[in-house]
Amino acid sequence: MRFLAVLYALIALAAASPIGFFDELFKRQRRAPSPGWVNAVSSNSSNSSNSSGGSNSTGYSNSSNASNASNSSSGQGGQTLKLQLIVTGGQLPASSSSWSDVEITTLFNSSRTLNSSQLYEVGKTVNTTLSNSSYSGVAVLANENSLESLGFFLSVVADTNKSVVVGKKAADIVKVANTTYAANRGSLVSSDGYIYSGAVYDPFSAGWGAIGAVYSDAVSWLYSPANATLVATDSSIRTNYSNFTNVDVSNSSLPIVPIVYDGDYDSSLLSSLSGSVQGVVIVSSGNSTTSTITSSSLPIVFASYDEPVWPTDVPMGAIAGGYLSPVKAQLLLTIALVNDVTSSSSLVSVFP
Ligand SMILES: *[C@@H]1O[C@H](CO)[C@@H](O)[C@H](O)[C@H]1NC(C)=O
Ligand SMILES: *[C@@H]1O[C@H](CO)[C@@H](O)[C@H](O)[C@H]1NC(C)=O
Ligand SMILES: *[C@@H]1O[C@H](CO)[C@@H](O)[C@H](O)[C@H]1NC(C)=O
Ligand SMILES: *[C@@H]1O[C@H](CO)[C@@H](O)[C@H](O)[C@H]1NC(C)=O
Ligand SMILES: *[C@@H]1O[C@H](CO)[C@@H](O)[C@H](O)[C@H]1NC(C)=O
Ligand SMILES: *[C@@H]1O[C@H](CO)[C@@H](O)[C@H](O)[C@H]1NC(C)=O
Ligand SMILES: *[C@@H]1O[C@H](CO)[C@@H](O)[C@H](O)[C@H]1NC(C)=O
Ligand SMILES: *[C@@H]1O[C@H](CO)[C@@H](O)[C@H](O)[C@H]1NC(C)=O
Ligand SMILES: *[C@@H]1O[C@H](CO)[C@@H](O)[C@H](O)[C@H]1NC(C)=O
Ligand SMILES: *[C@@H]1O[C@H](CO)[C@@H](O)[C@H](O)[C@H]1NC(C)=O
Ligand SMILES: *[C@@H]1O[C@H](CO)[C@@H](O)[C@H](O)[C@H]1NC(C)=O
Ligand SMILES: *[C@@H]1O[C@H](CO)[C@@H](O)[C@H](O)[C@H]1NC(C)=O
Numbered sequence: 514m515r516f517l518a519v520l521y522a523l524i525a526l527a528a529a530s531p532i533g534f535f536d537e538l539f540k541r542q543r544r545a546p547s548p549g550w551v552n553a554v555s556s557n558s559s560n561s562s563n564s565s566g567g568s569n570s571t572g573y574s575n576s577s578n579a580s581n582a583s584n585s586s587s588g589q590g591g592q593t594l595k596l597q598l599i600v601t602g603g604q605l606p607a608s609s610s611s612w613s614d615v616e617i618t619t620l621f622n623s624s625r626t627l628n629s630s631q632l633y634e635v636g637k638t639v640n641t642t643l644s645n646s647s648y649s650g651v652a653v654l655a656n657e658n659s660l661e662s663l664g665f666f667l668s669v670v671a672d673t674n675k676s677v678v679v680g681k682k683a684a685d686i687v688k689v690a691n692t693t694y695a696a697n698r699g700s701l702v703s704s705d706g707y708i709y710s711g712a713v714y715d716p717f718s719a720g721w722g723a724i725g726a727v728y729s730d731a732v733s734w735l736y737s738p739a740n741a742t743l744v745a746t747d748s749s750i751r752t753n754y755s756n757f758t759n760v761d762v763s764n765s766s767l768p769i770v771p772i773v774y775d776g777d778y779d780s781s782l783l784s785s786l787s788g789s790v791q792g793v794v795i796v797s798s799g800n801s802t803t804s805t806i807t808s809s810s811l812p813i814v815f816a817s818y819d820e821p822v823w824p825t826d827v828p829m830g831a832i833a834g835g836y837l838s839p840v841k842a843q844l845l846l847t848i849a850l851v852n853d854v855t856s857s858s859s860l861v862s863v864f865p
Contacts, residue, residue: 594649596690597642601627601635601663602656603681615687626658629767629847635663636670636760643673650676650695652686657716664702664711665841668744669848671700672751672758678703679711685727697738703727708734712741715838717818742865749862756852768792768850772839775804775815783808791850794834794843797822804828812850812860816842830857835865 593614600619609617620634621627627635635653642648655663663679671677676695680686680703689695689703700711701724708725715722725734744750750757768791773782775795783793783806795806797815807813807828815827816834824833834842842864849855849863 595647596687597638597648597651598654598683598687599635599638599642599651600654601631602659603654603683605654605683609683612687623659624656627655627662629844630764632662632666632844633760633762633767636667639667639671639677640758640760643671643675643677648675650678650690652683652690653677653679654683654686655679655681657681660702660704661714661716661838661840662844664700664709664714666844666848667700668710668712668741669750669845670758670760672744672755677701677711678708680704689725689727689732692732694734694738695732697740698724699740699744701725708732710741712743713836754849754852754854754863757848759852762851766851768847770794770843770847770850772796772843773806774798775801775806782806783811787811792846794839794846795831796839797826797834800826802826802828804831807831812846812855812857814842814846814860814864824861832857832860832864837865 595614595616598609598615598617600617601621602623605617609615618638620638621631623631639651639653642651653663653667660679660681667677667679674697676690676692676698677700678686678690678695679700680689682703685703685706689701689708695701698710702709702711702714704714704716705719706727707720707723708727709723713722724736725732740746742748769789770792771786771790772794773796775798786793787808787810790811792812792814793806793808794814794816795801795804797804797817799820801815801822802825804815804827807830809830812832813830814832814834815822816837816839818838821836822833823835827833837845845863846860849860854860854863
């Protein structure tokens with residue numbers, strides 16, 4: 514009884530602050546970054562071809578593109594294009610006042626993980642900026658906790674060939690966004706000297722999967738431009754769900770999608786929540802086919818921080834989050850629900 518009373522109180526609170534609250538409420542400590550990752554990726558150029566992604570790494574060997582570090586973006590006819598730096602958190606260095614052709618817009622000064630209404634606010638600013646032909650790209654300054662959310666969210670909602678770079682170090686993200694080869698790669702996350710695809714960036718696997726690096730005065734790319742397959746030009750999201758780029762969303766229509774841990778709660782949780790939430794992400798611990806958390810009315814996505822979750826791992830009617838982390842699955846489900854994509858069969862075609 515006491516548990517239920519607390520839960521109801523929490524639900525009332527959560528309605529005011531949709532995603533972030535539930536996320537923190539149910540989140541356990543995620544695994545620590547494995548020691549030694551720095552060494553694992555510290556290959557130098559003479560042996561890097563053996564470690565950059567397995568088979569015949571085309572990225573490094575095609576050095577004519579990789580070496581084109583800091584070409585600036587300039588428009589047709591010699592017109593200089595501007596960059597928009599969108600501040601959502603983090604610290605602007607004093608030198609930012611001397612940057613040429615960089616416009617700075619401050620949206621928030623948040624030190625917490627951005628919630629879905631703040632993410633949509635950023636999405637709107639990105640959309641407006643990139644729809645304007647005098648901008649070559651955007652850099653989004655954020656607090657460390659928001660890198661994964663912003664990188665993934667913008668990967669889905671920003672359908673653009675311009676550069677979109679998220680990070681916590683203003684000088685780095687401006688430098689990356691100011692290079693020609695940052696374009697045509699979808700949204701990127703720049704963190705601790707490396708550059709990642711925002712669609713797959715994992716804050717707990719620093720260094721792994723990097724597609725580029727930022728040095729003191731140059732940016733270097735490991736691969737030619739490509740999009741993550743989830744949002745590639747021929748992906749299901751881009752071809753069948755083009756409305757996912759819709760950023761004109763009112764706060765009141767934002768769904769509440771908590772992240773819940775399997776094993777801790779059972780189906781009574783969902784019956785008490787139904788009516789207050791529009792979907793649930795369950796953190797799967799291995800094979801969840803026998804999970805007692807099921808629902809015939811709410812979309813439920815199983816996802817894991819440690820390993821991919823496939824359709825054979827989830828109960829009937831539930832959706833497998835594939836390789837998406839619970840945070841990414843929560844965002845993708847939120848975007849789908851915002852656009853009235855709710856049926857299990859549609860959601861299955863959206864998730865990887
Ligand atoms: C690459 O070289 C670095 C530095 O010499 C070394 O630490 C690393 O183990 C090497 N990696 C491979 C895959 O050979
Ligand atoms: C780079 O790696 C090669 C082969 O592992 C090694 O012989 C060389 O000394 C390394 N160079 C630097 C600068 O670490
Ligand atoms: C790269 O791999 C090949 C074959 O696996 C090996 O012979 C070669 O020594 C490796 N090169 C470096 C620099 O580690
Ligand atoms: C690398 O490319 C060569 C030539 O294209 C091919 O013979 C070889 O099988 C490839 N190796 C791998 C591991 O894909
Ligand atoms: C490198 O790029 C050139 C020019 O685009 C292309 O012809 C060649 O096939 C590429 N090589 C590899 C290994 O991808
Ligand atoms: C470099 O990348 C550009 C942009 O994708 C591509 O058009 C060009 O063919 C590439 N050039 C080389 C030499 O790989
Ligand atoms: C790299 O940059 C140089 C100098 O800016 C330019 O001449 C060259 O065409 C560029 N290479 C590619 C592949 O775009
Ligand atoms: C962007 O690149 C251009 C050309 O290299 C340079 O003139 C400009 O200062 C750069 N902007 C910033 C903010 O670094
Ligand atoms: C901006 O939003 C419109 C309308 O949803 C969409 O068609 C367009 O692709 C978006 N542009 C970007 C850069 O995301
Ligand atoms: C990546 O996706 C964007 C937006 O759909 C597209 O404009 C760009 O050409 C794509 N890049 C590549 C390398 O296909
Ligand atoms: C999970 O368990 C079910 C039945 O318990 C089984 O059919 C399925 O193959 C398992 N999935 C994996 C990936 O082992
Ligand atoms: C968005 O697109 C999907 C797929 O075409 C469609 O089912 C859904 O109704 C659309 N959403 C809205 C609000 O129109």
